[in-house]
Amino acid sequence: MSNLPLLQMRGVGKSYGSNRVLQGFDLSVQAGEIVSLIGPSGSGKTTALRCMNFLESYDEGEIWIDGQLLGYSGPGRSAKDRDSESQIDEVRKPLAMVFQQFNLWPHMTVRENVTAPLVLGKGMNKAEACALADAALARVGLAAKADAYPARLSGGQQQRAGIARALAVNPRLMLLDEPTSALDPELVEEVLLVIKGLAEDGMTMVMVTHEMSFAAQISTQVVFMEAGQIVETGVAPSMFEAPKTERLQRFLQPWFNRSLTPRTEVAG
Amino acid sequence: MEELLKLLPAFGEAMLVTLGVSLAGAAIGLVVGFALNALRLAVSAFNLLYQLYIWLIRGTPFLAQLMVIYFGLPVIGLRLSAIEASILSLGLYSAAYFAELFRSAWGSVPTGQVESARVHGLSRGQTFWHIQAPQALAFALPLLGNQVILTIKESAVTSIITVPELTMAAGRIVSTTFSYVLPYALLVLSYWLLTMAVAMTAEYLGRRATRYLRG
Numbered sequence: 001m002s003n004l005p006l007l008q009m010r011g012v013g014k015s016y017g018s019n020r021v022l023q024g025f026d027l028s029v030q031a032g033e034i035v036s037l038i039g040p041s042g043s044g045k046t047t048a049l050r051c052m053n054f055l056e057s058y059d060e061g062e063i064w065i066d067g068q069l070l071g072y073s074g075p076g077r078s079a080k081d082r083d084s085e086s087q088i089d090e091v092r093k094p095l096a097m098v099f100q101q102f103n104l105w106p107h108m109t110v111r112e113n114v115t116a117p118l119v120l121g122k123g124m125n126k127a128e129a130c131a132l133a134d135a136a137l138a139r140v141g142l143a144a145k146a147d148a149y150p151a152r153l154s155g156g157q158q159q160r161a162g163i164a165r166a167l168a169v170n171p172r173l174m175l176l177d178e179p180t181s182a183l184d185p186e187l188v189e190e191v192l193l194v195i196k197g198l199a200e201d202g203m204t205m206v207m208v209t210h211e212m213s214f215a216a217q218i219s220t221q222v223v224f225m226e227a228g229q230i231v232e233t234g235v236a237p238s239m240f241e242a243p244k245t246e247r248l249q250r251f252l253q254p255w256f257n258r259s260l261t262p263r264t265e266v267a268g
Numbered sequence: 269m270e271e272l273l274k275l276l277p278a279f280g281e282a283m284l285v286t287l288g289v290s291l292a293g294a295a296i297g298l299v300v301g302f303a304l305n306a307l308r309l310a311v312s313a314f315n316l317l318y319q320l321y322i323w324l325i326r327g328t329p330f331l332a333q334l335m336v337i338y339f340g341l342p343v344i345g346l347r348l349s350a351i352e353a354s355i356l357s358l359g360l361y362s363a364a365y366f367a368e369l370f371r372s373a374w375g376s377v378p379t380g381q382v383e384s385a386r387v388h389g390l391s392r393g394q395t396f397w398h399i400q401a402p403q404a405l406a407f408a409l410p411l412l413g414n415q416v417i418l419t420i421k422e423s424a425v426t427s428i429i430t431v432p433e434l435t436m437a438a439g440r441i442v443s444t445t446f447s448y449v450l451p452y453a454l455l456v457l458s459y460w461l462l463t464m465a466v467a468m469t470a471e472y473l474g475r476r477a478t479r480y481l482r483g
Contacts, residue, residue, distance in 0.1 A: 053387050055383055055386075055387065085391075085392060086391070089386075089389065089391070092387065093389065095387065096387070096388060097384070097387045097388075099380060099383070099384060101380055103378075103380035103381060103383065103384035104384075105381060105384070105385075105399055105403075106403070106480055106481060107402045107403055107406070107480050108480075116385075116388075116390070116398065117385075117388035117389050117390065120389070120390050120391075120394045120398060121388055121389025121390050121391075121394075122389060149480045149481075151480065151481050151482065162384075165384075165388065166388070169388055169389060
């Protein structure tokens, strides 16, 4: 294997009118890495993530996916310089995504949600797609819910179905946009366990998260952002134990305080 | 009672004409309206034409549109029968409203639905047919039924160009028998029966189409 990064972002920026929501964003992700994007709300984490598969267009810099430039072919970055949708689809093929709001298709069963990208997107035959779907659903512990409609599932189950859908397309890089932020506290754990399982199996991931302990535990690289810019990058867990910038110290303080407080064990 | 029985065959016949003309018109309207919305989504340059069409149809009375088609088309050599002209007019008229219903139905599908389809390899066309259309149409069914009802009621106007539908039939009976109450009561009842049938069908189909939301 060459050491060409799976994802390479150089000087990526984006503005809405005069509002610069992202600027000078650099990131390099090698296969097998797990990158966590952290920062306060509105810091541009989600925008950065959504630029990685061109759900948001970027208007400065370069994003390379597996050696291919995403979204543009030339140096121009205005709307008219954008590649055609089919060209963009081709470049983002190695990517899959898990959404904060799951975005399952409600008119399809859980299994159909997983097979649709395979049958429609990849032209796979139904039997083969079903076999892959059932394997992916088993991996996230949802084999028993394959024939249910999403409306019947809990939030945690819906998100696990969303992960199974992303997993089934056999991505080289998975993007996760606050995968547990829409969940009840009780349901967060089951989703984090599934993500941890993927990490242990070597899946390359970029994740926007507010779960600091989790990020500290599984990340190989951590990016802390504020106001559209990277403030500090580092490796976990040292970046959490000894943040260099005063801003990150302040950001992590509440989490520090919480984790230092001894937890009351619930007898059961 | 005897008078009522005498009127029924004429009303039955006229009801079939009303049903035929308005359902054929609504069918054209549905197809053209669907196509207008699909084109608008596929080709951004088409939006202007779309707007123009909606603006033209919505901004003028149906009667005027009917007159232009029935009396105006022969000028360019296209002579339609009263029934043909009525079906075409109702079709073009309702198409604008159906298109707007489809537009709002497509707008009701959350962007996240499209995003998760696009990033997992579904093309624009596949996303339209497999992700947006099933959800949008389920949402739109009761509204579409409502527009069919409006089309049925608007078809009364075609009596002016001598289409032998319900309103025309009732008027003819009134002018020959000079009895007003029974024919007009029957007229109202006939429209009500037709529109109730459409409303109940749309409601039933709408409930069936959104079963998945209840698990």
